[in-house]
Amino acid sequence: MTNTHPLIQVKNLDLHFGAFHALKNVSVDFHAGELIGLVGDNGAGKTTLIRVLCGIYAPSSGEVFFDGKKIEKFHPKLAIDQGIETIQQSVGLCDNLSIARNFYLGREPVKRILGIPFLDFAKMREKSTRVIRQFGLRDNVSADDEVERLSGGERQSVKIGRAVEFMNRVVIMDEPTNHLSVREREHVNELAVQLKEQGLLVIYITHDIFQVHKLADRVVIMENGAKVADASTDAMTAEELEEVIRQGGRLVEKREAV
Amino acid sequence: MTLSIAKPLIRRHAEIGIFLIGAILVVIFASTSDGKWANLYNIGTILQVTATLGLMSLGVALVIGTGEIDISVGSTFGMGALAYLWLAAHVDPSLAAVAAVAVGAAIGLINGLLVTRTGTPSLIITLGTLMIFRGIAIALTEGFSFSVPYAARKGWAYFGLGGGEFLGFNTALYWLIIVLVILMVMLKAMPFGNRLLAVGGSAESAHSRGVRVSRIKLSAFVLCGVLAAFAGTLEAGKLGFADGSMGRLMELQAIASCVLGGCLLAGGRVSLIGALMGAFVLSSIQSYLVVTGVRPQWFILILGLIVVIAAYGDRSLRQWALRK
Numbered sequence: 001m002t003n004t005h006p007l008i009q010v011k012n013l014d015l016h017f018g019a020f021h022a023l024k025n026v027s028v029d030f031h032a033g034e035l036i037g038l039v040g041d042n043g044a045g046k047t048t049l050i051r052v053l054c055g056i057y058a059p060s061s062g063e064v065f066f067d068g069k070k071i072e073k074f075h076p077k078l079a080i081d082q083g084i085e086t087i088q089q090s091v092g093l094c095d096n097l098s099i100a101r102n103f104y105l106g107r108e109p110v111k112r113i114l115g116i117p118f119l120d121f122a123k124m125r126e127k128s129t130r131v132i133r134q135f136g137l138r139d140n141v142s143a144d145d146e147v148e149r150l151s152g153g154e155r156q157s158v159k160i161g162r163a164v165e166f167m168n169r170v171v172i173m174d175e176p177t178n179h180l181s182v183r184e185r186e187h188v189n190e191l192a193v194q195l196k197e198q199g200l201l202v203i204y205i206t207h208d209i210f211q212v213h214k215l216a217d218r219v220v221i222m223e224n225g226a227k228v229a230d231a232s233t234d235a236m237t238a239e240e241l242e243e244v245i246r247q248g249g250r251l252v253e254k255r256e257a258v
Numbered sequence: 259m260t261l262s263i264a265k266p267l268i269r270r271h272a273e274i275g276i277f278l279i280g281a282i283l284v285v286i287f288a289s290t291s292d293g294k295w296a297n298l299y300n301i302g303t304i305l306q307v308t309a310t311l312g313l314m315s316l317g318v319a320l321v322i323g324t325g326e327i328d329i330s331v332g333s334t335f336g337m338g339a340l341a342y343l344w345l346a347a348h349v350d351p352s353l354a355a356v357a358a359v360a361v362g363a364a365i366g367l368i369n370g371l372l373v374t375r376t377g378t379p380s381l382i383i384t385l386g387t388l389m390i391f392r393g394i395a396i397a398l399t400e401g402f403s404f405s406v407p408y409a410a411r412k413g414w415a416y417f418g419l420g421g422g423e424f425l426g427f428n429t430a431l432y433w434l435i436i437v438l439v440i441l442m443v444m445l446k447a448m449p450f451g452n453r454l455l456a457v458g459g460s461a462e463s464a465h466s467r468g469v470r471v472s473r474i475k476l477s478a479f480v481l482c483g484v485l486a487a488f489a490g491t492l493e494a495g496k497l498g499f500a501d502g503s504m505g506r507l508m509e510l511q512a513i514a515s516c517v518l519g520g521c522l523l524a525g526g527r528v529s530l531i532g533a534l535m536g537a538f539v540l541s542s543i544q545s546y547l548v549v550t551g552v553r554p555q556w557f558i559l560i561l562g563l564i565v566v567i568a569a570y571g572d573r574s575l576r577q578w579a580l581r582k
Contacts, residue, residue, distance in 0.1 A: 056465065075468070075470075076467065077469075080468040081468070086466070091460065091463045093460075094455070094460045094464060094526070095459055096526035097452070102456075105453070105469065106453070106467040107468070110449060117448060117449055118447050118448055119448060119449060119452065121447075
């Protein structure tokens with residue numbers, strides 16, 4: 001809510017997968033410099049919504065505006081080029097490739113010889129090594145190792161490190177602290193706040209209500225593919241927030257009626 | 259155990275198995291064929307066969323690398339050979355070769371578009387195109403064969419395109435080496451290769467990182483068609499004639515070469531040099547059976563048995579290497 005116009009504006013978004021109505025008339029604004037918690041039960045449509053924002057799914061109807069411009073075509077390449085970086089839960093790393101190769105997948109740095117693009121291995125290695133050291137991967141893991149070798153937490157760290165390294169405008173984190181140790185968790189949460197303070201929009205999906213209440217400026221609650229609440233974290237306590245999620249939209253309607 | 263030193267090496271290099279198998283077979287073949295197998299002329303023949311099968315296998319390896327498969331290459335090979343022979347009788351062989359390769363590219367494009375646009379498994383699509391283009395090849399030749407008149411079998415271009423020898427080896431072998439080097443650089447040192455392997459490793463993850471998965475798969479199919487047709491061109495150049503059955507069943511040998519060579523059928527892992535070694539092993543086995551006078555009707559049976567044993571041996575070796 002720092003800027004007047006939202007960085008991402010979602011208007012009346014619907015998404016059908018065959019007969020399944022995955023997103024129902026979702027409208028929500030996201031502003032730069034905001035840390036937004038996206039919460040709701042499993043199957044509420046959180047991941048589906050962010051997969052539209054990062055270009056993996058195209059909506060059936062409705063509109064998405066980025067920085068005031070309507071998005072006409074949905075593809076992860078276009079989203080990444082615009083500065084929307086996403087830390088996905090189950091996808092994002094190819095096990096068969098090295099950390100360095102994964103790090104730069106889709107935007108490999110090249111050195112041109114006679115106009116032919118060759119991978120700039122030195123740069124790929126140097127930058128990704130720095131990031132994996134910073135994110136505390138085991139000392140015997142090198143940037144040339146295949147991702148296959150990494151633990152769940154290390155994989156998550158690589159994804160987060162990658163998202164942070166390329167200076168973006170939006171960082172979407174889908175349950176970023178899964179598989180992480182307590183210390184790693186803290187580090188990720190600190191990072192999320194840092195990114196916000198640098199003026200980025202951070203969208204944070206989690207099941208941890210108390211954590212998100214502490215971190216986020218605003219919480220968007222989803223249920224069954226629809227947005228049921230959108231409120232500042234100052235406006236309610238963590239317990240109230242939990243109650244809203246448990247009861248779905250009903251409590252909010254009651255509160256508004258009062 | 260001292261042997262366990264080799265474990266990490268075998269883990270990292272899936273093609274080691276086929277090199278061991280190749281070495282063992284070479285020793286066996288050389289020592290049991292009374293000099294009929296291990297002589298310069300015969301080795302030259304094996305290498306010529308390896309060159310054409312190998313070019314086809316390299317293309318198939320790229321497609322397998324993306325997690326798809328192309329079994330239409332035998333027919334593409336035949337179409338390339340026919341296109342080359344038909345044109346080489348009229349125009350310069352180099353132009354005829356370009357046209358033949360274009361035919362291969364078109365077949366690859368059809369395969370690739372059908373697979374990526376319809377989402378149908380590539381196994382079934384390319385099974386269909388295997389039959390379609392075999393049918394066209396047979397229809398085109400109507401039981402006769404295409405050939406280049408002896409008078410036209412001359413000139414640099416004709417010799418350079420499989421129709422002659424250089425330093426004792428058929429020129430096809432040099433094409434194979436050139437293509438191998440180019441593809442290895444492409445696969446390991448260029449963004450295209452990085453994305454191709456990513457698509458095979460996890461198409462979903464590659465897509466989420468902005469890789470245009472369909473475009474990568476399409477490119478692999480086109481390259482595969484180009485290489486199969488070019489292999490057909492070189493084979494046609496060597497023989498000087500071809501009929502509608504040219505390249506029949508070669509698709510199976512090409513796939514076997516790739517798998518024996520350490521390419522993972524599920525995608526994401528490709529060994530080009532391994533695929534070539536696989537092609538060399540298959541050509542060697544064929545040649546061995548020929549020079550030792552095994553009756554042709556036993557040929558496919560014995561080839562199949564050796565392939566199964568080699569595949570099992572390779573798998574056992576890799577499992578051993580993966581054990582801690």
